[in-house]
Amino acid sequence: MALERGYVQIYTGNGKGKTTAALGLALRAVGRGLKVCVFQFIKGGGLYGEHFAAEKLAPLFTIIQSGRPGWVNTKDITEDRSVAQEAFARAEILLKSGEFDLFICDEIIGAVGFGLIDVEQVLELMAKKPEKSELVLTGRNANQQLIDAADLVTEMREIKHYYKAGVPARTGIEM
Amino acid sequence: MALERGYVQIYTGNGKGKTTAALGLALRAVGRGLKVCVFQFIKGGGLYGEHFAAEKLAPLFTIIQSGRPGWVNTKDITEDRSVAQEAFARAEILLKSGEFDLFICDEIIGAVGFGLIDVEQVLELMAKKPEKSELVLTGRNANQQLIDAADLVTEMREIKHYYKAGVPARTGIEM
Structure with a gap:
């Protein structure tokens, strides 16, 4: 099956649930026989739970990771920018x-x-996507240009987060 | 594997992404070998994409649907309450x-x-959950008692939704 028409969705905000919402969309789509690609940026730090699950949902589900191991070097972005x-x-x-x-x-x-x-690169990507492909973008602090160009935008707002109570990222939940 | 300790997470708000975030958590957890149950309330209206995907992730992934077919009869909740x-x-x-x-x-x-x-029933469920089980609750308009009792709360806030532009719920994306 295929979508009759694809739209652009954005999940932004400072709360938990942006990447996981995208993964949930992927799960539902795969269940319906749609072909899904999750392309991860600035996430070169090793495999997450979703990578192992994707194998079980192949060939409909592809996950590609990109980014340097470790976090972005904000003092000198040269290498991170080149990788991205x-x-x-x-x-x-x-x-x-x-x-x-x-x-x-x-x-x-x-x-x-x-x-x-x-941002211009992303706006162009949104404008030139295939008509029947649904495009989903995630990440905090989406700027107004991106929001204006998207069809659906949800802000994940943190009301309360357990990391503030000292709970570390857990395998199977956060990674 | 198992979690060392489970917490209570809530996804609420009027935006798209609550159920899908929970499904994404399920996907990640299954990928790590955790055992997952998605118990759906007031969703007796037929199978969604996630149900078909769950079959591919069995036996780690169980989805159970409950609720009457159609939407809640808000004029007389007797039957819906009994089912729930x-x-x-x-x-x-x-x-x-x-x-x-x-x-x-x-x-x-x-x-x-x-x-x-x-709400008292849900508060008791939260309080009495097994220590190592992660409990996730979704739905709009979580009241303050539920928020106070949870460890992590994210509000999905609708910034823009394509249903307002007349886009219907689509198989593989919304269902």
């Missing part, structure tokens, strides 16, 4: 191939926030 | 069995909003 630009070019080719019904650019808005990808 | 109360009793038994590392009560907060389940 290469990843962006790859994501663009995959999205434009039209092979995927649902294409998720996870944390691409974070990459924009760090200056690794330009 | 039966479902709640079943969910309680499953959660307390300790068999599931991640237990998701999807739309239970909506069921509270409709008066089908009492």
Whole structure:
């Protein structure tokens, strides 16, 4: 099956649930026989639970990770930007191939926030996506241009987070 | 594997992404070998994409649907309340069995909003969950008592939604 028409969705905000909402969309879409690609930006730090689950849902579900191991070097973004630009070019080719019904650019808005990808590049990606592909962007602090260009925008707002009570990121829940 | 300790998470608000965030958590947890139950309240209206995907992730992933077909009869909740109360009793038994590392009560907060389940019942469920089970509750308009009793609360806030532009719920995306 295929979507009759694809839209652009954004999950932003400072709360937990942006990447997980995108993963949930992926799960539902795969269940319906749609082909899904989750392309993760600034996440080169190792495999998460979703990577192991994706294997069980292959060939409909593809996850691609990009980014340097560790966190973005905010003092000198040169290397991170180069890695992110290469990843962006790859994501663009995959999205434009039209092979995927649902294409998720996870944390691409974070990459924009760090200056690794330009907002104009993302706006162009949104404008030139295949008509029948649903495009989902995640990451905190989506700027107004991105919001204006999207069809659906949800802000995940943190009301309360257990990391403030000292709970560390847990395998199977946060990673 | 198992969680060292489970917490209570709430996804509420009027935006898209509550159920999908819970499903994404389920996907990640299954990927790590955790056992997951998604117990859906007031969703008796037929199978969604997640149900088909769950089959592919069995035996780690169980989804149970409850509720009358169609929407809640807000003029006379008698029947809906009776169905929801039966479902709640079943969910309680499953959660307390300790068999599931991640237990998701999807739309239970909506069921509270409709008066089908009492807030005191949910508070007791939260208080008496097995120590190592993560409990996730979803639904709009979580009241302050539930928020106070939870460890993590995210509000999904609608910034923009394409249903206002006339886009209907689509198979593979919304259902």
